[in-house]
Amino acid sequence: xxxxxxxxxxxxxLLKHIDFDQLSKISQKVDLVKVMDGFSKxxxxxxxxxxxxxxxxxxxxxxxxxxxxxxxxxxxxSAEDRALQLRIRQFMEQEVKPLVNKxxxxxxxxxxxxxxxxxxxxxxxxYNGYGCPNKSFLMEGVLAMEMxxxxxxxxxxxxxxxxxxxxSIYLCGSEEQKQEWxxxxxKMQKIGAFGLTEPEVGSGAAGGLTTxxxxxxxxxxxxxxxxxxxxxxxxxxxxxxxxxxxxGQVKGFILKKDTPGFSVEKIxxxxxxxxxxxxxxxxKDCVIEEKDRLPHANSFKDTANVLRMTRAGVAWxxxxxxxxxxxxxLDYTRKxxxxxxxxASFQLIQNHLVEMLSNLTAMQTLxxxxxxxxxxxxxKDEHASLAKVFCSLRTRDIVGQAREVMGGNGILxxxxxARFVADAEAIxxxxxxxxxxxxxxxxxxxxxxxxx
Ligand SMILES: Cc1cc2nc3c(=O)[nH]c(=O)nc-3n(C[C@H](O)[C@H](O)[C@H](O)COP(=O)(O)OP(=O)(O)OC[C@H]3O[C@@H](n4cnc5c(N)ncnc54)[C@H](O)[C@@H]3O)c2cc1C
Numbered sequence: 001x002x003x004x005x006x007x008x009x010x011x012x013x014l015l016k017h018i019d020f021d022q023l024s025k026i027s028q029k030v031d032l033v034k035v036m037d038g039f040s041k042x043x044x045x046x047x048x049x050x051x052x053x054x055x056x057x058x059x060x061x062x063x064x065x066x067x068x069x070x071x072x073x074x075x076x077x078s079a080e081d082r083a084l085q086l087r088i089r090q091f092m093e094q095e096v097k098p099l100v101n102k103x104x105x106x107x108x109x110x111x112x113x114x115x116x117x118x119x120x121x122x123x124x125x126x127y128n129g130y131g132c133p134n135k136s137f138l139m140e141g142v143l144a145m146e147m148x149x150x151x152x153x154x155x156x157x158x159x160x161x162x163x164x165x166x167x168s169i170y171l172c173g174s175e176e177q178k179q180e181w182x183x184x185x186x187k188m189q190k191i192g193a194f195g196l197t198e199p200e201v202g203s204g205a206a207g208g209l210t211t212x213x214x215x216x217x218x219x220x221x222x223x224x225x226x227x228x229x230x231x232x233x234x235x236x237x238x239x240x241x242x243x244x245x246x247x248g249q250v251k252g253f254i255l256k257k258d259t260p261g262f263s264v265e266k267i268x269x270x271x272x273x274x275x276x277x278x279x280x281x282x283x284k285d286c287v288i289e290e291k292d293r294l295p296h297a298n299s300f301k302d303t304a305n306v307l308r309m310t311r312a313g314v315a316w317x318x319x320x321x322x323x324x325x326x327x328x329x330l331d332y333t334r335k336x337x338x339x340x341x342x343x344a345s346f347q348l349i350q351n352h353l354v355e356m357l358s359n360l361t362a363m364q365t366l367x368x369x370x371x372x373x374x375x376x377x378x379x380k381d382e383h384a385s386l387a388k389v390f391c392s393l394r395t396r397d398i399v400g401q402a403r404e405v406m407g408g409n410g411i412l413x414x415x416x417x418a419r420f421v422a423d424a425e426a427i428x429x430x431x432x433x434x435x436x437x438x439x440x441x442x443x444x445x446x447x448x449x450x451x452x
Contacts, residue, residue, distance in 0.1 A: 068149075068326050068327050069323075071361055071364070071365065073368050077139075081136075085139075085146060088120075088146040089149075092150035092151070093150065096113065099113070100275065100419070101413045101416070105274075109275055109277050114191070115188065117188050118187045118188030122162070123158070123161050123185055125140045126140050130186065131183035131186045131187070132186050137312065140371075144158075144159060148316075148317040148323075149323045151419070152273060152317060152320070152424075152426075153274065153276045153423065155317050156273055156276045159310065159317065160192070161191060164193075164306065164310055165238075166192060167306045168252060169185075169239070169294070170182065171296065172252050172302050177292075192235055192238070194238070195238050196303065198225055198227055202228075203432075203435070205241075205300075209224075209241060209243045210243070211224025211226065213242040213243065218287050219287045219288055220251075220253060220289075221286070221287055222287075222288060223283055225281060225282050226238075226280070226283075227267070227281075228267065229264075230277070231276075231277060232278065232279030236257055238255045238281070239254060239294070240253045240281075250297070250300040252302070253288045253292060253294065254288075254292040261284040261287070262282075267279060271425070272425045272426035273422075276426075308381055310431065311384040311387075311388050311437075312384045315384070315391040316367050318391035318424070319391055322360050322398040322424075323364075324420055325356075325403075328420075329353070329401070329406060332405070332409070332415065333353065333405050336406075336407075352401045352404065355397075356397075356401050360398060362390075367391065370383055380444070381440050382443075386437070388431065388432060388437045392428045395424045396425075396428060399420045399421045400421065402420065403421050
């Protein structure tokens with residue numbers, strides 16, 4: 001580096017980090033020829049110091065890691081739980097992520113994943129016994145978030161199996177039913193579904209179910225239809241909720257897929273959660289034996305217990321969907337260049353990113369506390385409903401902003417965020433719409449029911 005030529009070469013090496021636009025602006029204010037001359041007069045040490053200062057020792061500047069957990073809530077997990085979180089993340093990144101856009105596009109389910117989920121052995125994560133892991137509700141939430149962070153459809157498939165279907169049996173089933181189904185469902189050898197909603201009865205399920213059951217000499221006879229039932233097209237068993245023609249109360253049944261009179265039609269043309277196979281079920285004089293009736297499901301209150309347990313998981317799922325979108329968008333804005341600079345360096349883009357992160361951080365903090373309440377046995381309907389309302393609403397904002405900062409590429413499936421945008425719409429509506437969950441919270445805080 002002792003001759004002038006080498007020094008000028010080094011000066012150019014520094015200048016190569018400045019793009020043409022910047023260079024022409026600088027040349028309007030600074031006499032670049034004089035600057036180059038100045039460089040040539042520097043001694044070796046001065047030049048090395050300058051290089052170090054401007055060029056970060058010649059190394060490319062490291063960008064901060066992409067982490068949607070800005071307040072490091074994961075640090076509050078035990079080492080064992082943190083390891084489990086990372087295991088799920090790795091599974092989702094390696095096994096699930098490469099498949100999801102293809103299956104989402106074709107409106108199909110990746111059946112090859114079922115045995116792999118079985119090996120994880122995480123279904124029914126909070127249940128005690130029956131081969132289930134007996135983990136906290138907090139870990140159930142973290143699991144839902146990690147799954148939805150990669151794909152909300154897969155998280156929903158898992159939530160139906162682990163929460164709604166296994167949960168109905170765990171909370172309302174007999175000991176024999178639990179022994180028969182839960183270990184197999186934990187290993188994903190049997191797949192379950194949960195049939196509550198009907199074509200004409202959604203939000204009003206509590207008082208208005210039209211699917212009926214009647215006790216006869218042969219067993220219980222079920223008639224009616226169920227709509228939107230996740231996993232129904234391939235499930236081995238479906239928990240069906242029906243109104244007893246004799247006492248008017250809602251009862252629960254384990255319906256096996258080969259029951260005569262049962263048929264299911266796939267709901268086609270969804271613009272959200274396209275991997276989830278939702279079915280329209282028809283029950284025509286289906287006979288179910290008394291041993292397959294859930295003995296602890298004797299009114300809609302028992303159905304509501306299952307929904308209370310799983311609704312917190314849906315709030316966590318919204319967080320995962322938002323987190324996946326935020327992290328993808330942040331990554332994209334650091335790589336995408338416009339006007340010669342990464343778009344992440346623009347003030348307005350940073351404003352979007354910070355708004356997304358603020359909402360995401362508020363959501364995560366909220367669901368974390370929600371799960372703490374659930375683990376302490378203090379969870380009330382209104383707690384779960386508030387989290388479901390807030391998180392699914394804010395998720396819509398976050399995925400929208402994530403799409404916005406990606407410009408045209410934001411609507412391309414290959415960049416993932418388009419899928420999160422669509423899926424957020426279904427999360428917003430299922431397991432209680434915004435209005436219904438708001439009415440639950442409204443009733444709790446005012447002491448006045450506004451349900452009609
Ligand atoms: C992808 C997906 C998966 C699903 N999976 C399942 C499943 O596995 N099992 C299952 O049983 N169900 C499932 N559902 C059904 C889901 O729970 C219902 O869609 C949801 O409860 C809303 O019912 P609905 O669609 O009939 O809407 P409706 O009840 O018809 O509501 C339409 C609108 O009216 C509003 N509304 C209704 N009543 C009131 C009121 N009193 N005051 C103010 N506003 C009101 C609602 O908030 C909503 O905005 C699924 C739905 C979707 C979209």
